[in-house]
Amino acid sequence: MDVELRIKRFDPERDERPHWEEYRVTVDAGDRVLDALHQVRWYQDGSLAFRRSCAHGVCGSDAMVINGANRLACVLLVHDVGTRITVEPLRGLPVLKDLVVDMDAFFAQYRSVLPWLHNETDPGDSERLQSPEQRARFDDTTKCILCAACTTSCPVYWANDTYVGPAAIVNAHRFIFDSRDEAGAERLHILDETSGVWKCRTAFNCTDACPRGIKVTEAIQDVKRAILRPGHDPHP
Amino acid sequence: MEIHRHSFDAVIVGAGGAGLRAAIETAGKCRTAVISKLYPTRSHTGAAQGGMCAALANVEEDSWEWHTFDTVKGGDYLVDQPAAEIMCREAVDAVRELEHFGLPFNRTPEGKIDQRRFGGHTRNHGEAPVKRACYAADRTGHMILQTLYQQCVARGVAFFDEFQVLDVAFVDGDPRRGVAGVVAHELSTGDLHVFECAAALFATGGFGRIFKVSSNAHTLTGDGPGLLWRRGVPLEDMEFFQFHPTGINKLGILLSEAARGEGGILRNEAGERFMERYAPTVKDLAPRDMVSRAMLTEIRQGRGAGPDKDYLYLDLTHLPAAQIDEKLPDIAEFVRTYQGIEPKTDLIPIQPTAHYAMGGIPTNVDAEVVLDAAGTVAPGLYAAGECACVSVHGANRLGTNSLLDIVVFGRRGGAAMAAYVQGRQPPSMPAGFETAIASTITGLLGSTGTESVAAIRSELQAEMTLNASVFRTDESLRSVSATIDGLRERYRSVAVTDQGRRFNYELSETLELGYLLDVAETLVVAALARTESRGGHFRDDHPLRDDANWMRHSLAFRRPDGGVRLDYKPVVGGPYVPMERKY
Numbered sequence: 001m002d003v004e005l006r007i008k009r010f011d012p013e014r015d016e017r018p019h020w021e022e023y024r025v026t027v028d029a030g031d032r033v034l035d036a037l038h039q040v041r042w043y044q045d046g047s048l049a050f051r052r053s054c055a056h057g058v059c060g061s062d063a064m065v066i067n068g069a070n071r072l073a074c075v076l077l078v079h080d081v082g083t084r085i086t087v088e089p090l091r092g093l094p095v096l097k098d099l100v101v102d103m104d105a106f107f108a109q110y111r112s113v114l115p116w117l118h119n120e121t122d123p124g125d126s127e128r129l130q131s132p133e134q135r136a137r138f139d140d141t142t143k144c145i146l147c148a149a150c151t152t153s154c155p156v157y158w159a160n161d162t163y164v165g166p167a168a169i170v171n172a173h174r175f176i177f178d179s180r181d182e183a184g185a186e187r188l189h190i191l192d193e194t195s196g197v198w199k200c201r202t203a204f205n206c207t208d209a210c211p212r213g214i215k216v217t218e219a220i221q222d223v224k225r226a227i228l229r230p231g232h233d234p235h236p
Numbered sequence: 237m238e239i240h241r242h243s244f245d246a247v248i249v250g251a252g253g254a255g256l257r258a259a260i261e262t263a264g265k266c267r268t269a270v271i272s273k274l275y276p277t278r279s280h281t282g283a284a285q286g287g288m289c290a291a292l293a294n295v296e297e298d299s300w301e302w303h304t305f306d307t308v309k310g311g312d313y314l315v316d317q318p319a320a321e322i323m324c325r326e327a328v329d330a331v332r333e334l335e336h337f338g339l340p341f342n343r344t345p346e347g348k349i350d351q352r353r354f355g356g357h358t359r360n361h362g363e364a365p366v367k368r369a370c371y372a373a374d375r376t377g378h379m380i381l382q383t384l385y386q387q388c389v390a391r392g393v394a395f396f397d398e399f400q401v402l403d404v405a406f407v408d409g410d411p412r413r414g415v416a417g418v419v420a421h422e423l424s425t426g427d428l429h430v431f432e433c434a435a436a437l438f439a440t441g442g443f444g445r446i447f448k449v450s451s452n453a454h455t456l457t458g459d460g461p462g463l464l465w466r467r468g469v470p471l472e473d474m475e476f477f478q479f480h481p482t483g484i485n486k487l488g489i490l491l492s493e494a495a496r497g498e499g500g501i502l503r504n505e506a507g508e509r510f511m512e513r514y515a516p517t518v519k520d521l522a523p524r525d526m527v528s529r530a531m532l533t534e535i536r537q538g539r540g541a542g543p544d545k546d547y548l549y550l551d552l553t554h555l556p557a558a559q560i561d562e563k564l565p566d567i568a569e570f571v572r573t574y575q576g577i578e579p580k581t582d583l584i585p586i587q588p589t590a591h592y593a594m595g596g597i598p599t600n601v602d603a604e605v606v607l608d609a610a611g612t613v614a615p616g617l618y619a620a621g622e623c624a625c626v627s628v629h630g631a632n633r634l635g636t637n638s639l640l641d642i643v644v645f646g647r648r649g650g651a652a653m654a655a656y657v658q659g660r661q662p663p664s665m666p667a668g669f670e671t672a673i674a675s676t677i678t679g680l681l682g683s684t685g686t687e688s689v690a691a692i693r694s695e696l697q698a699e700m701t702l703n704a705s706v707f708r709t710d711e712s713l714r715s716v717s718a719t720i721d722g723l724r725e726r727y728r729s730v731a732v733t734d735q736g737r738r739f740n741y742e743l744s745e746t747l748e749l750g751y752l753l754d755v756a757e758t759l760v761v762a763a764l765a766r767t768e769s770r771g772g773h774f775r776d777d778h779p780l781r782d783d784a785n786w787m788r789h790s791l792a793f794r795r796p797d798g799g800v801r802l803d804y805k806p807v808v809g810g811p812y813v814p815m816e817r818k819y
Contacts, residue, residue: 013736030574042690046742047734051278053453056489056570058378059278075573096424097739103275116386117338127292127335129347135340142340142372142379146277180338213569 002026003036003078007048008088009098018095021045029079033066036085037073037099050099057211060147063090064099070149070209090152092161106148109164113172113190118183134179141174141219143212150206150216156199163199164191166206166216173219176226176234184226184234192227200224237677237737238427239670244269244394245657247418247433249401249460252279253377253642254621254649255439256384258603261650263391266657269431270393271420273400273455273744276385280441280453281642284377285567286494287369288334288639289357290327294348295367300324302360303368307637308812310356310523311594311630312771312781314473314789317810319601319626323637323644330643331370339383341372342563352563353497356523356634362819365521369636374492374566380639398423400744401459402676404436404467405669406614411468411607415616417665419673423744426737428677430670432662435653437618438464438597438605439646445748446756447590447705448697451483451490455748460623461596462751465758469605469614470791470803472625473595474755475763476772478633479706481527483589484574485547491567491586493635495550496520498563502527503549503583504534505541510548515819522819525632525772528588532706542585549583588706594633594772595759596625598791603649609791609805616656620649627789630807631771680746685729689746692723692730696749696756704760709777713764720757727753758792761800766790783814 151165440460444452
């Protein structure tokens with residue numbers, strides 16, 4: 001089938017401002033939007049820049065705005081979007097070229113929540129124990145692939161990029177509610193700052209945007225509730 | 237183009253599981269740069285699904301010695317047995333360490349790391365399948381990648397993200413004299429960066445993109461093996477490539493062997509559980525090389541499904557829905573997304589997919605690169621993970637052993653490299669070393685050629701899948717070889733239409749295609765020479781294993797004219813005497 005792709009292009013070496021270009025490509029209905037973008041880069045316009053790697057929704061490279069919504073181009077099939085496809089870079093992060101955005105601020109926000117397991121107790125040669133129920137408590141937020149679809153769908157983030165954003169909170173949640181972690185209170189303190197969870201206005205854009213189906217807004221609410229508990233105790 | 241200069245004690249090329257595990261080991265011991273053409277969390281370790289085997293014996297009686305036996309037998313006795321023993325013995329600590337790093341493994345009711353079955357892993361030397369694979373649902377690789385990245389963030393590791401390494405410098409141009417540095421292309425600017433270093437560890441992953449139907453990411457193009465080969469490092473056992481039985485039909489996206497570990501069954505068009513005929517004891521959980529051959533035999537004999545009778549089925553319909561939701565959520569979602577069917581009620585069309593390179597950059601058990609059959613070490617040069625060949629996988633890797641390989645040999649390589657650079661100054665790079673790559677790039681950007689990168693690549697992939705995959709013959713391999721010769725000729729006049737510097741992915745893909753052509757050629761030449769069938773290398777015209785002549789590893793060297801010269805080295809034996817592989 002023939003598909004019309006409308007792509008927002010911007011090359012700072014050549015362009016003063018972004019502009020739209022249209023391409024007509026022939027794809028199968030079951031092809032991914034990513035396949036259509038490849039058709040353009042490989043056979044029509046080699047200068048089209050977009051990131052991609054795994055092509056099946058686990059590496060998080062190809063988040064972009066497709067027909068108005070944040071999606072991974074490799075998880076969205078052509079027959080689900082129709083024959084007119086509009087593609088733009090993620091909003092809220094600086095555009096470096098075409099569909100490639102600057103991820104530095106995003107990863108800095110990720111690092112700001114101390115995203116690693118803190119545990120000072122020496123476990124010796126044996127594994128730490130964790131019950132299936134304790135493990136289930138934070139299962140949902142372990143699925144994050146850091147694609148930035150959630151953070152760049154958030155209207156609060158668009159208006160105020162000091163907000164740590166949904167992805168960073170998801171990654172904080174993953175440790176705050178891990179029974180093995182000892183830095184939950186410290187992370188809750190970080191997220192209690194003005195740049196933290198209280199900026200969230202529960203628009204649910206992040207939950208809609210997540211390609212991994214993480215209940216992002218619910219995770220943010222979990223964190224808010226934990227902050228309100230005495231002593232910032234995540235494991236009451 | 238601007239040239240930037242950096243000086244480090246050690247450089248790690250690639251930020252998947254092996255590279256990140258090595259970086260954890262060097263952190264705090266020496267100044268290390270981790271250079272990756274992707275953001276680390278985009279690496280293909282994250283696509284691994286089913287698990288990581290270690291004889292924890294949390295669920296069933298087990299021992300690392302049984303694991304070693306399975307690994308050697310699974311590799312069709314081409315495995316270097318002392319290396320396999322190290323891997324399987326250290327697996328137990330490696331899994332516990334990942335748990336201490338925070339990896340969220342699935343748990344038993346007692347709170348221990350849970351374990352499940354996987355192909356080729358057995359109790360007591362083949363008696364029955366054993367529960368040995370530690371896992372986190374069907375996203376174990378994702379959890380390993382995230383956990384190792386988290387630990388690198390905690391240690392303040394210096395990352396150079398979206399830098400593509402294109403060349404390596406040795407003292408006096410001789411790998412025997414020591415590493416001098418690497419040259420990388422910064423994707424965001426088009427600038428070149430020269431990293432002077434006393435040691436470099438390559439962890440660039442696989443090169444499944446030489447095939448059309450592959451589980452591998454677009455970015456798995458053999459850059460590390462390719463660029464080292466051009467500088468005089470041989471490649472070992474390149475003829476051994478694994479085809480995973482359960483790729484999504486036509487797309488090649490992986491559906492984990494854990495699907496069969498959880499009870500999934502392979503069926504032909506008539507609904508028959510055909511693996512009962514090929515592996516009566518372990519059936520659907522036979523090693524991957526055997527299952528893929530059985531599948532294509534079914535198709536050849538007319539028992540395939542679909543209008544062209546060219547695929548088979550994975551059947552999960554008898555599994556409890558909750559088991560699929562809890563243990564196999566991601567692959568169930570892949571089936572829904574890409575095939576539009578429901579795995580709880582529908583049979584899943586599958587075909588073998590190019591998955592894993594058993595061969596690669598030859599190393600010893602400390603991940604030091606070895607340069608010849610005599611075991612001469614390249615001082616300061618290391619490799620780990622799929623790009624390397626230790627060899628722990630021999631002629632066919634067992635499921636889960638790749639995740640084990642990256643953490644065990646990533647750790648060993650990082651430790652060896654940190655020790656090597658102590659008290660050593662980085663040797664100065666040969667003056668103007670980067671001009672070779674600079675002129676290659678300038679030449680491509682100014683090219684007046686007319687050949688299309690995409691066309692050459694897709695012809696290479698189609699020909700490799702048709703003639704150099706599960707079944708091979710002298711004739712089919714000669715056909716690929718002739719095709720590659722023609723494609724190489726066309727590659728000389730390849731066109732790069734984008735003249736820009738920033739994020740010039742057309743340029744990156746052109747450079748990657750050069751590596752794909754190189755590694756494909758070494759595979760084909762080594763496969764043509766090996767007139768026997770062993771593990772993942774099956775020759776219709778030489779269908780039997782030939783231990784008298786072929787219990788040896790191939791080494792493919794680059795000839796001065798660009799062709800391939802083969803040499804061989806013996807397999808390092810051990811307690812397990814080669815016998816016929818039955819399951």
